[in-house]
Structures are given as structure tokens and as C-alpha cells.
Amino acid sequence: MTSFQLLAISLTFSVLATFGSLLSARNERLAIAMSGGGGLLAAVFGCLAGFSVLLGAPAVVDITGPFAFAHFVLRLDALSGLMVLVISALAAVSSIYSFAYVREYEGRGIGAMGFFFNLFIASMVLVVVADNAFWFLVFFEMMSLASYFLVIFDQDEEAVSAGFIYFLVAHAGSVAIMIGFFLMANAAGSLDFSDFRANRPGELAGSIAFVLALIGFGAKAGMIPLHVWLPRAHPAAPSHASALMSGVMIKIGIFGILKVGVDLLGGGVLWWGITVLVLGAISSVLGVIYALAEHDIKRLLAYHSVENIGIIMMGVGTGMIGLAADQPLVAVLGLLAGLYHLVNHAVFKGLLFLGAGAVIYRLHTKDMDKMGGLARTMPWTSACFLIGALAISAIPPLNGFVSEWFTYQALFAAALEGTFLVRFSTPIAATALALTGALAVMCFVKAYGEMFSGMPRSKKAEDSVEAPLPMVAGMLLLAAACIALGLGAPVIVPAMSNVATSVLGMAPVEVADGMIVMPGGTNKAVLSTPLLAVLLIGLVSLPVMISALFAKGRAGHRRAADPWACGYLPDAEMTVTAHSFAQPIRMFFAPLYTTSRNVGKSAQKLGGGIDACVSAARRIEPMFDRLLVTPAIGLVDSAGRRMQMLQGGGLSTYCLYIVAALAALLLITLR
Amino acid sequence: MPTLSQFLIALLQALVLLAVAPLFTGFLRAMRARMHTRCGPSVLQDYRDIVKLLKRQDMQPPAAGFAFRFMPIVMVATLLTITMALPVVTRATPIAGLGDMITVIYLFAVVRFFFSLSGLDSGSSFAGIGASRELTLGVLVEPTLVLSILVAALLAGTTDIGGIGAAISSGHVSSLGAVFLAGVAFAFACYFELGKLPYDMAEAEQELQEGPLTEYSGPSLALLKIAMGLKQLLILAFLFAVFLPFGSATDMGILSVVIGLVVFIIKIAVVALILGVVENSVARARFRLTPRHSWSGLGIASLGFVFYLVGL
Numbered sequence: 009m010t011s012f013q014l015l016a017i018s019l020t021f022s023v024l025a026t027f028g029s030l031l032s033a034r035n036e037r038l039a040i041a042m043s044g045g046g047g048l049l050a051a052v053f054g055c056l057a058g059f060s061v062l063l064g065a066p067a068v069v070d071i072t073g074p075f076a077f078a079h080f081v082l083r084l085d086a087l088s089g090l091m092v093l094v095i096s097a098l099a100a101v102s103s104i105y106s107f108a109y110v111r112e113y114e115g116r117g118i119g120a121m122g123f124f125f126n127l128f129i130a131s132m133v134l135v136v137v138a139d140n141a142f143w144f145l146v147f148f149e150m151m152s153l154a155s156y157f158l159v160i161f162d163q164d165e166e167a168v169s170a171g172f173i174y175f176l177v178a179h180a181g182s183v184a185i186m187i188g189f190f191l192m193a194n195a196a197g198s199l200d201f202s203d204f205r206a207n208r209p210g211e212l213a214g215s216i217a218f219v220l221a222l223i224g225f226g227a228k229a230g231m232i233p234l235h236v237w238l239p240r241a242h243p244a245a246p247s248h249a250s251a252l253m254s255g256v257m258i259k260i261g262i263f264g265i266l267k268v269g270v271d272l273l274g275g276g277v278l279w280w281g282i283t284v285l286v287l288g289a290i291s292s293v294l295g296v297i298y299a300l301a302e303h304d305i306k307r308l309l310a311y312h313s314v315e316n317i318g319i320i321m322m323g324v325g326t327g328m329i330g331l332a333a334d335q336p337l338v339a340v341l342g343l344l345a346g347l348y349h350l351v352n353h354a355v356f357k358g359l360l361f362l363g364a365g366a367v368i369y370r371l372h373t374k375d376m377d378k379m380g381g382l383a384r385t386m387p388w389t390s391a392c393f394l395i396g397a398l399a400i401s402a403i404p405p406l407n408g409f410v411s412e413w414f415t416y417q418a419l420f421a422a423a424l425e426g427t428f429l430v431r432f433s434t435p436i437a438a439t440a441l442a443l444t445g446a447l448a449v450m451c452f453v454k455a456y457g458e459m460f461s462g463m464p465r466s467k468k469a470e471d472s473v474e475a476p477l478p479m480v481a482g483m484l485l486l487a488a489a490c491i492a493l494g495l496g497a498p499v500i501v502p503a504m505s506n507v508a509t510s511v512l513g514m515a516p517v518e519v520a521d522g523m524i525v526m527p528g529g530t531n532k533a534v535l536s537t538p539l540l541a542v543l544l545i546g547l548v549s550l551p552v553m554i555s556a557l558f559a560k561g562r563a564g565h566r567r568a569a570d571p572w573a574c575g576y577l578p579d580a581e582m583t584v585t586a587h588s589f590a591q592p593i594r595m596f597f598a599p600l601y602t603t604s605r606n607v608g609k610s611a612q613k614l615g616g617g618i619d620a621c622v623s624a625a626r627r628i629e630p631m632f633d634r635l636l637v638t639p640a641i642g643l644v645d646s647a648g649r650r651m652q653m654l655q656g657g658g659l660s661t662y663c664l665y666i667v668a669a670l671a672a673l674l675l676i677t678l679r
Numbered sequence: 680m681p682t683l684s685q686f687l688i689a690l691l692q693a694l695v696l697l698a699v700a701p702l703f704t705g706f707l708r709a710m711r712a713r714m715h716t717r718c719g720p721s722v723l724q725d726y727r728d729i730v731k732l733l734k735r736q737d738m739q740p741p742a743a744g745f746a747f748r749f750m751p752i753v754m755v756a757t758l759l760t761i762t763m764a765l766p767v768v769t770r771a772t773p774i775a776g777l778g779d780m781i782t783v784i785y786l787f788a789v790v791r792f793f794f795s796l797s798g799l800d801s802g803s804s805f806a807g808i809g810a811s812r813e814l815t816l817g818v819l820v821e822p823t824l825v826l827s828i829l830v831a832a833l834l835a836g837t838t839d840i841g842g843i844g845a846a847i848s849s850g851h852v853s854s855l856g857a858v859f860l861a862g863v864a865f866a867f868a869c870y871f872e873l874g875k876l877p878y879d880m881a882e883a884e885q886e887l888q889e890g891p892l893t894e895y896s897g898p899s900l901a902l903l904k905i906a907m908g909l910k911q912l913l914i915l916a917f918l919f920a921v922f923l924p925f926g927s928a929t930d931m932g933i934l935s936v937v938i939g940l941v942v943f944i945i946k947i948a949v950v951a952l953i954l955g956v957v958e959n960s961v962a963r964a965r966f967r968l969t970p971r972h973s974w975s976g977l978g979i980a981s982l983g984f985v986f987y988l989v990g991l
Binding site for chain 1: 693694697730733734735736737738739740741742743744745746747751752753755756757759760763774775777779781782784785786788789791792795796799800801802803804805806807808810811812814815817818819820821822824825826829830832833836837838839842888893894896897898901902905966967970971974975978979981982984985986988989991
């Protein structure tokens with residue numbers, strides 16, 4: 009079968025699941041089966057379609073649509089094939105998971121949930137294969153709307169307000185994308201992407217179109233500073249939908265940036281890539297810093313999506329830098345890293361959301377301070393969550409590590425042979441990635457530790473039992489994928505590299521040889537995850553042997569001693585909570601947290617600003633005084649106050665000033 | 680992929696370092712006593728402690744789960760993997776597929792992950808605070824570590840630890856100022872990682888009952904004692920391999936390997952002496968003021984980066 013026939017079968021099953029679930033809304037068990045079963049079948053055929061494209065050739069199909077101005081063209085190339093594969097794989101797991109999880113919502117409109125859930129998946133698949141600007145926007149809107157209804161499904165105040173913000177941001181983003189497409193359509197003379205590729209706009213119009221697309225798709229992806237909706241909307245949706253939203257929907261934003269920047273506009277100018285790289289670095293560090301302060305598990309995971317989108321954008325940005333500077337090695341490595349991390353993040357973030365969902369399903373709370381000790385009552389969920397936590401913390405040899413390793417290597421390759429600006433920005437981005445990695449480790453030790461380790465901190469946590477079989481099965485599939493994508497790097501890296509080269513239209517780069525992977529040649533660096541895994545597992549035998557050597561005559565292992573509490577009776581209240589665990593970071597990075605609060609306020613300020621405009625228009629005052637004298641006084645005043653902040657009194661701060669001044673002078677004199 | 684002889688050499692290196700780790704910590708103890716003008720224990724005291732602990736019963740708090748139980752084993756295994764990846768006596772890494780700087784730094788993160796997780800898992804509040812501190816120190820140190828080693832890697836044109844060491848020792852780097860500053864910053868970051876005074880935060884004995892170690896006993900504690908010593912040795916070996924590779928064996932000849940071994944022992948002894956002097960002449964830094972210290976480390980690394988950019 010051709011890839012399009014498989015895709016058509018998949019979409020047919022999606023439609024059946026969508027309407028079957030809606031029509032059987034009265035009989036909720038039937039609706040669950042319809043939605044989950046249809047979704048699973050659709051996803052399996054979607055996976056097959058994605059695979060067949062990755063293994064075979066790209067295909068285009070042109071169906072006469074109802075509108076003369078917009079041809080209904082679908083195109084399955086390497087990039088959209090990869091996206092279809094990722095979307096379908098995660099949809100399959102979510103569908104399996106939903107068989108049990110959706111029971112939680114009995115009596116609250118399961119039919120409607122199945123309808124929106126399957127519509128959401130189908131529209132995502134259609135967005136990535138659409139090859140016409142009009143249909144792209146239609147499916148993009150469909151995706152936003154379907155997910156909006158999933159966000160507000162709980163109907164409580166929090167969900168509705170989260171949904172409203174999501175709705176606003178999504179539509180502002182769509183408008184920006186639309187204008188960008190119109191600019192390109194002006195140059196191309198039609199709405200077909202194939203014409204966009206053939207007749208590209210000039211540098212200025214192209215740059216404006218790219219910036220608009222970056223804003224629109226960036227808002228969808230949740231990059232900082234357009235992330236405000238994400239930590240509200242994702243936690244509000246049901247967990248299997250959160251997994252899809254965080255796992256795949258935000259990747260549509262990355263897909264869009266790639267589609268416009270690389271595929272349609274052909275790479276453009278150097279600063280496009282640098283902008284994406286810088287935004288990525290900022291998103292990754294701030295995303296994880298905000299995640300650390302959370303004690304709501306789903307909000308914590310949502311902020312981590314911001315972080316990981318940042319890491320993906322670093323890879324994609326480096327790829328764009330390489331494309332603009334015509335350096336195939338940098339371009340392929342960057343895009344390879346970005347796409348690999350895109351796939352990996354879909355897998356481990358999906359896994360973590362499903363794990364969080366399983367815990368919420370049993371405990372009915374999202375607050376980590378009320379969990380604890382679940383590793384004993386929910387061992388399977390705990391093991392799967394641990395694998396996800398290790399993968400997202402980039403612990404070798406799991407999948408998150410491999411893609412971050414390639415991100416480092418891409419940044420390194422760019423830093424070696426770039427212009428001055430590139431040589432300056434890429435090592436700083438690599439340092440930001442290191443900081444992100446360390447913070448992510450802290451955050452996931454906290455998340456896993458507070459949820460699954462130590463003493464139970466509530467009655468429900470004490471009485472919890474393992475999640476139902478379909479939920480565990482879904483999580484196990486994704487946990488296995490985390491391991492396979494890490495250990496299988498020597499097989500997967502070349503496949504990703506093929507996708508990257510076909511998107512870029514560049515010559516392939518040597519990235520794998522036997523059991524090792526490398527960034528374009530063995531002389532720079534090599535990595536072998538299978539070898540790492542063998543060593544890690546094999547070397548476990550040594551400490552076990554040391555311990556066994558002296559086991560003769562030793563009394564057996566005993567778990568009785570209460571933890572030391574200075575002579576008092578230890579209880580769960582004494583242990584470190586999610587809040588206090590991250591307290592040092594909140595203290596050390598305090599200025600960043602006030603910024604976060606201000607971002608929230610700025611939305612209100614915007615509303616206030618409009619009021620102020622109206623009232624100012626009515627006022628008649630001595631304009632000269634108000635516009636010149638008062639601001640001037642205020643400026644001097646505030647400048648004085650700012651200057652005071654420089655004199656903090658700390659010796660090391662002054663040392664930093666000297667270092668900074670020295671650095672600046674060096675740069676000025678020598679460049 | 681490594682050949683059998685490469686693999687065996689790496690394994691030998693791991694076993695030897697594992698065996699001498701208590702000797703290293705014992706040496707530090709003995710020297711500390713001398714500086715206090717005490718008689719102090721013999722350098723072999725840590726071996727006696729470990730053997731004694733290995734014979735005792737293993738106890739754990741009722742709340743603790745598998746993370747607490749298996750952490751010592753995971754920690755030793757991961758550290759041994761790092762040992763097989765790092766060039767110690769030789770200039771090149773024993774196993775090529777592991778000796779990348781990013782891989783080694785992230786393998787240290789594995790140790791940190793499980794070490795702190797066991798602290799939370801024990802259900803003890805001391806261990807929990809120690810875990811939080813351990814991870815916070817990691818956050819403060821990691822940017823300095825990566826930026827400084829990145830400067831050296833950029834100058835050498837490779838991220839392979841052996842490759843960087845070879846470039847630095849042969850003088851094939853264009854800006855010596857940058858290498859020097861990066862080396863200073865890297866050494867500073869390593870000192871943080873060693874957990875010695877004044878940065879003895881996570882396993883602070885007097886303050887936190889040794890942090891995540893609080894609840895360990897018997898063979899688990901013995902393994903952890905070995906692991907802590909091995910970790911310190913490895914951090915020093917990492918520093919030597921990248922910034923002070925002078926004297927290590929460039930080929931596999933018996934003579935050069937022996938010279939490399941002797942040079943390594945001398946380097947360790949000198950550093951141990953410096954460590955002893957520093958550790959015995961300062962008080963503990965206040966935890967909430969540590970970022971000031973770590974930021975200055977990042978400042979030095981940034982200056983090294985600027986020197987690299989302008990080619991000094």
C-alpha cells in the first residue's frame with residue numbers, strides 16, 4: 009500500500025472514532041470503546057504511513073477541493089512523515105491509556121471528550137501533511153479549537169480561565185501566521201506551498217514573514233515570552249490529552265518554524281537562526297527554573313515543556329545558522345539534534361504526563377505535597393515515571409541524553425567555524441544548556457522523590473493501589489521507547505540525519521558507524537550508548553561482589569530503624585516538601601521569579617493601558633509639563649535609584665564588574 | 680568499538696582506582712591530623728573502617744524504598760564507568776566510545792541524581808536537606824564547568840578529553856591566556872565538586888549529619904565511603920586529563936606508562952597537599968552566600984571565553 013492509502017485508512021478510522029464516540033454519548037462504556045478503539049486503529053495506520061514515508065519516497069496528492077482558490081494538496085515528505093509517526097505513536101499510547109483513564113469522567117460527557125480527542129489528533133495529522141496555506145490554517149484552527157474544548161472540559165473556574173487565555177494566544181498566533189502566509193502568497197501568486205517554494209519573497213518581505221511565523225508558531229510551541237498560556241492550559245486538560253498537547257501539539261509550533269524558515273523560505277539570513285537559538289536558550293533556562301518552584305505536578309511538567317521546546321529550538325536554530333552560512337555539517341547536526349529531541353520529548357513527556365495522570369487517578373490531587381511513598385503501592389507506575397524522569401534529565405544512556413549530546417555537538421561545530429556573532433552566541437547557548445541540565449536533574453529528583461519516595465503524606469497516598477492495566481500498559485510502551493531510542497542511537501541517528509538532509513537539501517554527513525555515533529567524523533567525538541549501557545549494568549557486579557565477600561556471618565538486611573530526628577518521633581511532616589526542596593534555587597535566582605510574576609501582571613496592565621488611553625484622550629492639561637518636565641524628573645530619579653543598585657556592597661559583585669569591564673574593553677579594542 | 684586489550688586496560692584502571700580510593704581519603708585524613716599537630720590515624724585506617732562496616736548489619740528506615748537500597752551499588756557502578764572513560768595514566772582515553780567531555784559530565788549527573796534521590800527516599804529530614812543542597816551545588820557549578828572546558832575544547836577543535844589534553848600538552852593552542860583562565864575556572868569548579876571546606880554543604884558532618892549518608896549503615900555505608908573517595912579521585916583525574924596532562928603516557932610502552940603512573944601519583948599528592956592546606960585554613964562558607972563564590976568562578980570562565988574570542 010502507498011503511504012497515502014495508509015493515511016486515508018487512518019483518517020477514516022479517526023472520523024469513525026470521532027463521530028462514533030459522539031453518537032454513542034448515551035452509552036458511556038460504548039463511547040469509551042469507540043473513541044479508544046477507533047483512535048488506536050487510526051494511530052496504528054498513521055504510524056505505518058509515517059514509516060512508509062521515512063523508508064520510501066515523498067508523495068504528493070492533489071484532490072480537487074471545494075474552493076477554486078485553494079487546492080486541497082497533501083504532501084508526505086520526510087519531515088511530515090516523521091511528524092505523522094510521532095503524533096500517531098503518542099496517540100496510540102494515549103488511546104490505550106484512555107480505556108481506563110476516561111472512566112474517571114463518567115457522567116460528565118465522555119462522548120464529547122472522545123469527539124474532541126479524536127478530532128484533535130486527526131487535525132494535527134492533517135496540519136503536518138497539508139501543502140496549501142489555506143488548508144494549513146483551517147486545520148491549524150481546528151486543532152486549536154479541539155484542544156481548547158479539552159482544556160475547558162472540567163468546567164471549573166480555573167479550567168475556563170486557562171482556556172480563555174489559551175484561546176486568545178492561539179488566535180493571536182494564527183493571525184500572525186496568516187499575515188506571514190499572505191506575504192509569501194503575494195510573491196508566489198497562489199496559496200500552494202509548492203509555489204511558495206518556487207517563488208520566494210525578497211529578503212525584507214521574507215524576514216517579516218519569518219518573524220510573524222516565529223511569533224505565531226512560537227506562541228503555539230510555548231517559547232518564552234509567549235508561554236503564558238501553556239502552564240495553565242496543559243494541566244487543566246485530562247491527562248491523556250495533556251500528554252498529547254505537551255508531547256505533540258507544541259511540536260507543531262516547531263514544525264511550523266521549520267516549515268516556514270527552512271522549507272518555504274529556504275533558510276534565509278543568518279540572524280533568523282541566531283534569533284531562534286537565543287529564544288531557545290532563554291526558554292530552556294527560564295522554563296526549568298519556573299518548573300522548580302511548582303508543587304503541582306502537572307504544572308511542573310508543563311513548564312518542562314517550555315524548557316524542552318527551548319532545547320529543540322537550540323538545535324533547530326543551529327541548523328538554520330548552518331543553512332544560512334552554507335555549512336552542511338553545522339546545519340545537519342543542528343537539525344538532527346532538534347528533530348531527535350523533538351521525538352524524544354514527545355516520548356518522555358507523554359510518559360511523564362501519563363504517569364502523573366495515573367497518580368491523580370488514584371489520589372485525586374495534583375499537589376505533590378500530598379503524595380509520597382507511592383513506589384510501594386504503585387510499583388509499575390513508579391518504575392515507568394522513574395525512567396521518564398531519568399530520560400528528561402538527560403541521564404545517559406537514555407534518549408534525552410543522546411539528543412542533548414548532539415545539541416552540544418551542533419553548537420560546538422557552529423562555534424568552531426562561524427562568524428564572530430555565531431562564535432560568541434553558541435558557547436553561551438551551550439552553557440545555558442548545561443545550566444538547564446543541572447536544573448532539570450534537580451527538578452526531577454524532586455518530582456520523583458516527592459511523589460514516589462519517602463513516607464506517604466496523606467491518607468489517600470497510604471491507601472493507593474496500582475493503576476489499572478491499560479494505563480500501565482500505555483506507560484510501559486513509552487518507557488520501553490525511552491530506552492530503545494537511547495540504546496538504539498546508532499540506528500536512529502542515521503534515520504534522523506536522513507530526515508534532516510532531505511529537509512535541508514544538503515549532502516549527508518557521517519554520523520554513525522557500527523555501534524557508535526559521532527558528529528561528522530571520529531576525530532571530534534564519539535559516543536556509544538550500547539557500550540555505556542553494557543558497562544553500567546556490567547559494573548554493578550563489582551560492588552555487589554565486594555558486599556557479598558563479607559556477607560558471611562553478617563546479620564540479615566533489616567528495615568526497622570526510624571530515621572534520625574534528634575530524638576523526637578519522626579513523622580511525615582518533618583520531611584522535605586516539594587516547596588522547601590527547591591527553596592535554595594528560589595533564593596538564589598530570586599530576580600527571575602519576580603519577572604515571572606510581572607509577566608502575569610502585564611496582561612492586566614494591557615487592559616489598564618487601554619483605559620488610560622481613553623481617559624488621557626479626554627483630558628486637557630498643560631501638555632508641555634506632562635510630556636516633558638514630569639518624565640524628565642522621573643527619569644533622573646529612577647536612574648539614580650538604578651545606579652544605587654550597582655553598589656551592592658558585595659566584593660565578588662565588584663570583581664564581576666571589573667571582569668565585565670575588562671571583557672568589554674578587550675572586545676572593543678581588538679575587534 | 681574497543682578492542683579486548685583496550686577494554687582490559689580500562690577495567691584494570693577502574694579496579695586499581697577503586698582499590699586505592701580509601702588510601703587517598705586515608706592520606707587526606709592523616710595529613711589533616713598532622714596539620715592539627717595530632718598523631719592521627721594511619722593512612723590505612725579507612726580500609727579498616729570499610730572492612731568493619733562490611734561485616735555489620737544493613738539497616739534502613741521503614742519509609743525507604745529501592746532507591747535507597749540500590750543507590751550505593753548504582754553509584755559505584757557509574758563511577759567505575761567514568762573511570763573506564765577517563766584518561767588517567769595515559770593521554771588518550773582507554774575506551775574511545777566514552778571519553779567525550781559531555782558524556783563524562785553527564786555521567787557525574789547520574790551519580791548526583793541517585794545520590795540525592797536516596798536522600799529523599801530515606802524519609803529523613805537531614806538527608807532531604809542534604810539532597811537539596813547537593814543538587815543546588817550542581818546547578819551552581821555546572822555552567823562554569825561546561826564553559827571552561829568548552830573554551831579548551833574549542834581551542835583544541837575536539838570535545839574528546841584525550842584530544843583536548845593532547846592539544847594543550849603539545850602547545851597546539853592559539854591562546855594561552857584563555858587556556859590558563861579556563862583551567863583556573865575549571866579547577867575552581869572541581870574544588871566545589873569535591874565537597875571540601877569551605878563548600879562542604881551536602882554532606883556537612885557537623886550541620887546535617889552527613890546529609891544523604893545520614894541513614895546508611897553497614898555494607899551500604901562501606902560502599903558509599905569507597906564511592907566518595909573514588910569520586911574525589913575522578914574529579915581530580917578529570918582536571919589533570921584536560922588541563923594538566925603533562926607527563927601522562929602518550930603511547931602504550933611499559934616505560935611511558937610507568938612514568939605516567941608516577942607523574943599521576945605526584946600530581947595527586949601535590950593536590951592533596953594543597954587541599955589539606957585550604958581545608959584546614961578556612962571556615963565553612965554560609966550556604967546562602969555560596970552563589971557569590973560560584974558566580975566569580977563563572978566570571979573567570981567568561982573572561983577565559985572572551986580571551987579565546989579575541990585570541991589572546
